[in-house]
Amino acid sequence: xxxxxxxxxxxxxxxxxxxxxxxxxxxxxxxxxxxxxxxxxxxxxxxxxxxxxxxxxxxxxxxxxxxxxxxxxxxxxxxxxxxxxxxxxxxxxxxxxxxxxxxxxxxxxxxxxxxxxxxxxxxxxxxxxxxxxxxxxxxxxxxxxxxxxxxxxxxxxxxxxxxxxxxxxxxxxxxxxxxxxxxxxxxxxxxxxxxxxxxxxxxxxxxxxxxxxxxxxxxxxxxxxxxxxxxxxxxxxxxxxxxxxxxxxxxxxxxxxxxxxxxxxxxxxxxxxxxxxxxxx
Ligand code: NDP
Numbered sequence: 187x188x189x190x191x192x193x194x195x196x197x198x199x200x201x202x203x204x205x206x207x208x209x210x211x212x213x214x215x216x217x218x219x220x221x222x223x224x225x226x227x228x229x230x231x232x233x234x235x236x237x238x239x240x241x242x243x244x245x246x247x248x249x250x251x252x253x254x255x256x257x258x259x260x261x262x263x264x265x266x267x268x269x270x271x272x273x274x275x276x277x278x279x280x281x282x283x284x285x286x287x288x289x290x291x292x293x294x295x296x297x298x299x300x301x302x303x304x305x306x307x308x309x310x311x312x313x314x315x316x317x318x319x320x321x322x323x324x325x326x327x328x329x330x331x332x333x334x335x336x337x338x339x340x341x342x343x344x345x346x347x348x349x350x351x352x353x354x355x356x357x358x359x360x361x362x363x364x365x366x367x368x369x370x371x372x373x374x375x376x377x378x379x380x381x382x383x384x385x386x387x388x389x390x391x392x393x394x395x396x397x398x399x400x401x402x403x404x405x406x407x408x409x410x411x412x413x414x415x416x417x418x419x420x421x422x423x424x425x426x427x428x429x430x431x432x433x434x435x436x437x438x439x440x441x442x443x444x445x446x447x448x449x450x451x452x453x454x455x456x457x458x459x460x461x462x463x464x465x466x467x
Contacts, residue, residue, distance in 0.1 A: 187433065188432050188433065188434075188435050188436060188437055188438045189335065189436065189437040189438075190437075190438065190439075190440060191331055191332075191335055191408075191410070191437050191438065191439045191440075191444060192439075192440070192443055192444070193327070193331055193439060193443060193444045193445050193446060193447045193448045194443040194444075194447045196330070196331050196334050196447075196448065196451075197327075197447035197448055197450070197451040199334065200330070200448075200451040200452070200454070200455060201239070201242060201243050201451060201454065204243040204454055204455065204458055205242075205243045205244060207458065208243055208244040208245065208458070209244065211461075213465065214246075214273060215244055215245055215246050216245045216246070216275050216276070216454075216457045216458050216460070216461035217245065217246040217247070217248070217273045217274045217275050217276070217457075217461070218236070218240055218245055218246070218247045218248070218274075218275070218276040218277075218278065218302065218453075218454075218457045219247075219248045219249075219250065219268050219271075219274045219276070219277050219278070220233050220236055220237070220247065220248070220249045220250070220278045220279075220280060221250050221252065221261065221264065221265070221268075221277070221278070221279045221280065222249060222250070222251045222252070222280045223252045223253075223254060223256055223261065223279075223280075223283055223284060223287065224252075224253070224254035224283075224284050225254065226282065229280045229281075229282070232280065233249055233280055235450060236278070236450055236453065237249055239450045239451075239453075239454060240454065240457075243454055245454065245457060245458075246273065248274070250264065252264075254284050255284075256287075257286075258286065258287045258288060258291065258292070261279075261287060261292055262291070262292065262295050265277065265279070265292065265295045265296055266295065268300070269295075269296065269297045269300060272464075274300065275300060275302075275457055275460040275461035275464055276300055276302035276453075276456060276457035276460050276461075277296045277297075277300045277301070277302065278302055278303055278453070279292050279293065279296070279303075293305040293306055294306060294307060298312075298319070298320070299320075299460060299463060299464065300460055301320050302320055302323075302453055302456040302457050302460055303320075303322065303323065303453075303456075304319070304320045304321040304322040304323065304326075304356065304456065305322070305351070305352075306320075309321065310351075310356075313356060313359045313360070313363075314359050316363055320456050320459065320460060321356060321359075321360065321456075322352060322353070322356040323448070323449045323450075323452035323453045323455075323456060324352065324353050324357075324391075324412065324445060324448065324449045324452070325353060325356045325357035325360050326356075326360065326452045326455070326456070327445065327448025327449060327451060327452040328357065328360075328389065328410055328412075328445060328448065329360050329361075329364060330448070330452065330455075331410075331439070331445075331448060332387075332408070332410075335437065337387075337408055337437060339361065339364035339365065339366050339387065340364065340365040340366070341365060341366070341367070342366050342367070342386040342387050343366070343367050343369070343384055343385055343386045343387070344358075344361045344366035344367065344368050344369070344385060344386065344387040344388075344389065345368075345369045345370075345371060345381055345382060345384070345385035345387070345388050345389070346358045346361065346368065346369070346370050346371070346389045346391070347371045347372075347375075347378070347382070347388070347389070347390045347391065347392055347398075347425075348371075348372065348390065348391035348392045348393075348412070349370050349371075349372045350391065353391040353412055354370060354372075354391050355370070357389055357391065358370045361387070361389075366387060369381060369384075369385075378402075379401075379402045382398065382402040382403065382404075383401075383402060383403070383404050384404065385404060385407055386404065386406075386407055386408065387407065387408045387410070388403065388404075388407050388408070388409050388410070389410040389412065390409070390410070390411055390412060390413060390424070390425040390426055391412035391413065391425070392413055392425045393413055393414075393415060393425065394413070394415065394425055395413070395415040395416070395417045395423050395424075395425070396417065396423055396424070396425070396426065396427040396428075397413075397425050397426075397427075398411075398425055398426040398427060398431065399427050399430060399431070400427065400430040400431050400434055403431050403434045403435055405434055405435075406435065406436045407434075407435045407436065408435065408436060408437045408438075409426055409431060409435045409437070409438040409439070410438075410439050410444070410445065411424035411425055411426040411428070411438070411439050411440075411441050411444060411445065412424075412425070412445045413425030413426070413441065414441065414442075414446060422441060422442055423441055424439075424440075424441030424444070426438070426441075428440060428441065
């Protein structure tokens, strides 16, 4: 019987701990500013969820909604103002951005110390160099979840399937920092199934419904499913065929209720960390 790694339960633990830490703070509460450009319905849901999560733990949150035709220069100007605002400890630019705006230029304009998404090149460098910094929320949450369940990572063969800048690459860097032996697979990997079968820790972030099947998984492996997809029946499923894999692995994250809730919980953690760092300076 596999252990179900519930991100939903762990996110509750993280939020409760944040509430306690906020109540002990001297001075202002942590503040998160979210910039949303345009009116993407999914973005509106995510931003609403972030705002609600901030309120629950006693953070200040400010959502700045801008029309889709806002120029890049105006967005960079706004980021500059928020960088100088002492009540704002974290700045998040909700993706996707309209095509005329460079995600890289906007991400690089956020002060690294307020970059709670962990996308700024300085934070990416700090992550790979093993230094302190703010690191992407989803992979940070996964490492937190594994620690929470006392799953040892040291010396384990970890395979990360997917190499995006948001999940796959930072996940690999964090597992390396946990002393795993890390392999990163992607769409050009030869014999992906063989690679998967060698993994003690298998982390899948691809975006293909139930692509990882039972015979791809090493018996006793820990399986973390980042994928969030709709299958042909419209049901939300991960990248792993959960029911098939369940009794082969030793632990697995469900979809939904696995990795999903960790992302916002660790956005809050990053905002708290940014605030703590700013008041220590
Ligand atoms: P991207 O589309 O940016 O990256 C997907 C990666 O998967 C790429 O590196 C791609 O390889 C690789 N890939 C695609 N097809 C295959 C294949 N057949 N075999 C092996 N590798 C393959 O996605 P994201 O990293 O942003 O997201 C991945 C999934 O995680 C999505 O379902 C997304 O919805 C979900 N997600 C969930 C989050 C959460 O909070 N739970 C947060 C973020 C994402 P290549 O580089 O060669 O193209």
